[in-house]
Amino acid sequence: MTERKSSNYNGFRVAVAPMMDWTDRHCRFFHRQLTRRALLYTEMIVADAAIHGERQRLLGFHPAEHPTALQLGGSDPHKLAEAARIGEAFGYDEINLNCGCPSDRVQSGTFGACLMKTPALVAACVAAMKRAVNVPVTVKCRIGVDEQDPEPALDTLADAVFAAGADALWVHARKAWLQGLSPKENRDIPPLDYGRVYRLKRRLPQKFIGINGGIQTVAEAKAHLGHVDGVMLGRAAYHVPAILADVDALVDADPAPVDFAALLETMAAYADAHIAAGGRLAHVTRHMVGLFHGRPGARRFRQILSTEATRPGADSAVLRRAFAAVEDERAAEAA
Structure with a gap:
């Protein structure tokens, strides 16, 4: 068995979430002018596309964007490992596995939120990616899907991915309903349950747990950081990007103002x-x-x-x- 590489995750306190059709390279370059310290995520890139597609168009980015994480979608450990290697070669600071997207397109490819139903497969994917790269490998998930009870569902997934070597788990604090709700509805209708993510952190005090979902202000982000290790801003950062000018204050005692x-x-x-x-x-x-x-x-x-x-x-x-x-x-x- 290949020896697993040790974690070198620095624990980014603030991140801007991966958002399909939004967090492309131009968005990330712009966001970086507003925040020096937040971790920026790509849109989700399907592993097959990273392997067989036009890589420079899909994966290329400006050096000024660092630190930047590549989010991958997929469920085949071998393909994800290869895509992770490609991402590391492009210079990404982190590789993230999407286990939270509820779209029909993602479900048809057997990845995204539906992977919460197969934690052993997710663990195999994480282990393969960890063996393939030296940069941190992380996972982004929901608290559960469909009729799952979020208490055991999230614990089971978290235990599996951390046992496989994941460096961090970012949790969108809502369930995903794979049938009956559109992707847009899945961002609003399932109720937020921040307490569930807090309980996970209390159970796993030595692991990096980040929270995502419905966080609108820097003040809210600061409050969450009293319970978890990191906060991920999504639509608020996109629609009101000036709030990113204030997030460095959550990390730096004397942040540089935006000019x-x-x-x-x-x-x-x-x-x-x-x-x-x-x-x-x-x-x-x-x-x-x-x-x-x-x-x-x-x-x-x-x-x-x-x-x-x-x-x-x-x-x-x-x-x-x-x-x-x-x-x-x-x-x-x-x-």
């Missing part, structure tokens, strides 16, 4: 480079429309990016106009 003028210059240069390589401005700016949510100029900023960034030939001048509109409204309000 929004510098952020503009960085994102403008990044957008123009992407356009020069054949991309479109909207690929970048679609992730930025909520940056000033709740602040003066937010509506105009959103309007400019939503309409002008999609036009043929749009470049960073659009982004500069959007930022200028925010400054104008701030100045008018202060006058």
